[in-house]
Amino acid sequence: MSTDEAREPAGRDRYVPAGSAAQGPYALRxxxxxxxxxxxxxxxxxxxxxxxxxxDTGESEWIVLPLSGGCTVTTEGASFELxxxxxxxxxxxxxxxLPRDARAQITSGAGGRFALAGAKCxxxxxxxxxxxxxxxxxxxxxxxxxxxxxxxxxxxxxxxDRLIAVEVLTPGGNWSSYPPHKHDxxxxxxxxxxxxxxxxxxDQGGLGYHRVSPSRPGGTDVLAEVRTGDAVLIPDGWHGPxxxxxxxxxxxxxxxxxxxxxxxxxxxxxxDHGWVRDTWSAQPVDxxxxxxxxxxxxx
Numbered sequence: 001m002s003t004d005e006a007r008e009p010a011g012r013d014r015y016v017p018a019g020s021a022a023q024g025p026y027a028l029r030x031x032x033x034x035x036x037x038x039x040x041x042x043x044x045x046x047x048x049x050x051x052x053x054x055x056d057t058g059e060s061e062w063i064v065l066p067l068s069g070g071c072t073v074t075t076e077g078a079s080f081e082l083x084x085x086x087x088x089x090x091x092x093x094x095x096x097x098l099p100r101d102a103r104a105q106i107t108s109g110a111g112g113r114f115a116l117a118g119a120k121c122x123x124x125x126x127x128x129x130x131x132x133x134x135x136x137x138x139x140x141x142x143x144x145x146x147x148x149x150x151x152x153x154x155x156x157x158x159x160x161d162r163l164i165a166v167e168v169l170t171p172g173g174n175w176s177s178y179p180p181h182k183h184d185x186x187x188x189x190x191x192x193x194x195x196x197x198x199x200x201x202x203d204q205g206g207l208g209y210h211r212v213s214p215s216r217p218g219g220t221d222v223l224a225e226v227r228t229g230d231a232v233l234i235p236d237g238w239h240g241p242x243x244x245x246x247x248x249x250x251x252x253x254x255x256x257x258x259x260x261x262x263x264x265x266x267x268x269x270x271x272d273h274g275w276v277r278d279t280w281s282a283q284p285v286d287x288x289x290x291x292x293x294x295x296x297x298x299x
Contacts, residue, residue, distance in 0.1 A: 035197075060118040061118065061161055063115075091292045100161075141178075171291065
């Protein structure tokens with residue numbers, strides 16, 4: 001295998017260490033074929049100052065999301081200037097949506113790192129700009145389960161055909177993705193079937209832990225120490241907790257898509273742990289949140 005070929009995770013190993021799925025300009029490339037599923041994709045694009053990258057979207061819709069730095073995204077006669085941010089711990093970012101069957105050019109004057117979150121889809125929606133001030137910032141949970149969710153492409157927030165994507169920030173020492181939950185069956189009004197990718201970054205070179213436990217015989221079973229650049233693939237199973245080590249905030253990007261007739265995020269809590277939600281009303285939200293507030297118009 002050449003150095004330009006992405007290495008597929010072996011067998012049922014769904015933990016993807018940083019660098020193990022690199023390909024060309026991508027520090028991480030997880031496409032449906034490599035994940036062994038049908039819809040969800042994620043690429044982490046690294047550009048040096050002044051460098052450009054051409055993306056053919058193919059059968060997938062994509063969102064270009066700056067992780068650090070800004071860029072210009074040009075497609076189908078439109079040009080979107082993404083201001084971006086210094087890091088995922090620095091603020092909410094703007095983003096660009098790219099339709100299937102299109103060609104786009106991504107250029108970064110100062111260089112940076114950009115997540116390309118994708119999903120195979122049927123409808124061809126127009127290319128659009130997502131302003132940072134329009135991204136809803138949610139504080140979810142309470143006490144030691146407090147976390148911040150940037151719902152930039154959540155279902156019902158930003159229109160896509162299949163793609164659902166959000167950012168989660170967890171203060172050091174807290175648990176997120178908790179209680180453990182799953183979305184691996186289509187049960188109308190109760191649970192949606194979604195493939196999911198977790199992509200992690202940890203503040204100041206720290207570490208965290210992520211758990212996926214089987215929801216069916218032979219299902220996904222992961223207990224991973226995660227660091228910046230790592231990913232976990234979740235085709236099925238109870239996922240959570242994601243645990244941030246004390247003193248080091250954890251970031252993860254969730255990318256989801258599935259075959260259901262509706263684009264929706266419906267989850268089922270683990271029956272042994274769902275009671276935790278009932279305790280949140282009696283606890284305050286962690287005072288360290290939000291790690292940063294929603295963006296202001298014109299900022």
